Amino acid sequence: MTTTEERPPRLEKSVLRFRDAIALGKLGVLGRRGRAMLTAVGISIGIAAIVAVVGISASSQANLLQVLDDLGTNYLTVKPGQSFSSDEEAQLPAEAGGRLSILDQVQAVSTVAQLDVTVRRTDQMPATDTRGVVVLAAEADLLSTLNGKLASGRWLDAGLSGYPTVVLGTTAAQRHGVDISEGGQLVWLGEQWFAVVGILQPMPLAPELDSAALIGTGIATQQFGYQGSPTTVYVRANPDDINAVRDVAGATANPESPQEVEVTRPSDALEARAAADTAFTTLLLGLGGVALLVGGVGIANVMVISVLERRNEIGVRRALGATRRHVRSQFLVEALVQAGLGGFAGVLLGAGVTVVYALVMGWPIVLPVAGLAGGVLAALLVGGLAGLYPASRAARLEPAEAVRPA
Known part of the structure; x- marks a missing residue:
């Protein structure tokens, strides 16, 4: 007679679904609303500057083209x-x-x-x-x-x-x-x-x-x-x-x-002005990029501080089965959420500035879809890059070390 050796129950592999990661990231941001808002402001300023520059430049170009079409070259x-x-x-x-x-x-x-x-x-x-x-x-x-x-x-x-x-x-x-x-x-x-x-x-x-x-x-x-x-x-x-x-x-x-x-040929002067506007636009885009970079640095700083403040949380989650990848994903999503909020707000602000400026100048209003979408994507890219180091640092914490009093 043979006996079947009883085996211990097999533990299920810890799984962090995408929607769960998004939910955790949102909770992390909502738990620190003031800090998240201030961090998003830095991103929104950079994105607003870029969107406004692109929109105003496009409106100016459209106005020049309209003038040339109406009056001829x-x-x-x-x-x-x-x-x-x-x-x-x-x-x-x-x-x-x-x-x-x-x-x-x-x-x-x-x-x-x-x-x-x-x-x-x-x-x-x-x-x-x-x-x-x-x-x-x-x-x-x-x-x-x-x-x-x-x-x-x-x-x-x-x-x-x-x-x-x-x-x-x-x-x-x-x-x-x-x-x-x-x-x-x-x-x-x-x-x-x-x-x-x-x-x-x-x-x-x-x-x-x-x-x-x-x-x-x-x-x-x-x-x-x-x-x-x-x-x-x-x-x-x-x-x-x-x-x-x-x-x-x-x-x-x-x-x-x-x-x-x-x-x-008078139209040559308008075309030369359009070329000068393009060069000036490039300079302003560079300044907007600097503001966006500063906003990214702000996200990185806030996320590093957040990792230090939430060591106990990280330790408990690791002890309950969360893997390094799960912890890394959580903090990376938090950075992306903050950057996304800032990017969305920046796009709205930049679009509003473009509309008001074009109306004041009497230009046609042109809001390039590529520029608006690019603003949000740029914010997410900067937020993702800024969150990589804090997320990796959080993932490297061992459970015992994380819960140890400082």
């Missing part, structure tokens, strides 16, 4: 350059605009001429108090050539060219406190009153018009002796032929002295 500005033949300033011939309009690739041409006339809010103000506003004689087709728009009022069409009427650029109107939506307004231009009939919207491709008072060529000729010599010629060409027109614009406008003509 097929514009050239022709101005007098530097004179090499005499001490006198270079000038454009009166026929410069007409000559440029003959080119087959040119779609529209319009000119303005700066007059030696001052504009003031009233005749009681000193003659020098022009608020930096210049007077320009403008042709009736200027607004259509530049695809410009009026904020209010009407433009200097052919019917108003010979009358004492003026259209102010947006900056000029602000400087002189003119708002025609409140009724008729007058300004003292030269030695007589001119009625303000319109105010322009900002002109990104012709910013010199923002601080100008524009009058018709007819009244400029009658009252101020305008001879038809322009100071600026605006040329709109076929988009595919813009470089070809640019190459011949100087010689066409002034065949006798083409070297005294300066031809520029």
Whole structure:
């Protein structure tokens, strides 16, 4: 007869499921709310800075692209350059605009001429108090050539060219406190009153018009002796032929002295500004990364202190069967929870800053999804790296050593 030897009951292997690890991590954070909140603030500041920089940069880029789409990149500005033949300033011939309009690739041409006339809010103000506003004689087709728009009022069409009427650029109107939506307004231009009939919207491709008072060529000729010599010629060409027109614009406008003509493409300045914004954005992202790093160091410090304070807890858990991996997972999850909370709060804060700034600047609001998701992932990555050492230190504690009084 054989007897079966009784074996001791087999202990089940200790298991820490993923959801249990998450629950333990949440309990560890909730047990120290104040400390966890302060730790998360460091992460949230770094993430908010990164998200805001990315969002504001994207909104700025979208605004520039919208401006270029609305106004086009097929514009050239022709101005007098530097004179090499005499001490006198270079000038454009009166026929410069007409000559440029003959080119087959040119779609529209319009000119303005700066007059030696001052504009003031009233005749009681000193003659020098022009608020930096210049007077320009403008042709009736200027607004259509530049695809410009009026904020209010009407433009200097052919019917108003010979009358004492003026259209102010947006900056000029602000400087002189003119708002025609409140009724008729007058300004003292030269030695007589001119009625303000319109105010322009900002002109990104012709910013010199923002601080100008524009009058018709007819009244400029009658009252101020305008001879038809322009100071600026605006040329709109076929988009595919813009470089070809640019190459011949100087010689066409002034065949006798083409070297005294300066031809520029206003959209190049906007594209250069976009490139400068990109470089500045990179610098700000670096500063946001530094703030995020500081937040990671804060998490590491707090977690190390937490390990020292919870030695008894670690010892009891180890004695009850928790493995090193379980303890390591618990503290690593706590670090990730704190970083995740900070990352989420930082994303909300950065998005809010972006929205407010874009609204104030009048830009389209652009919140890149990749930037928002990247902010949270960056916070979790920093939190995970910061929690590795404290978690490993907690896992190395032996049960007997952990419960021993310090």
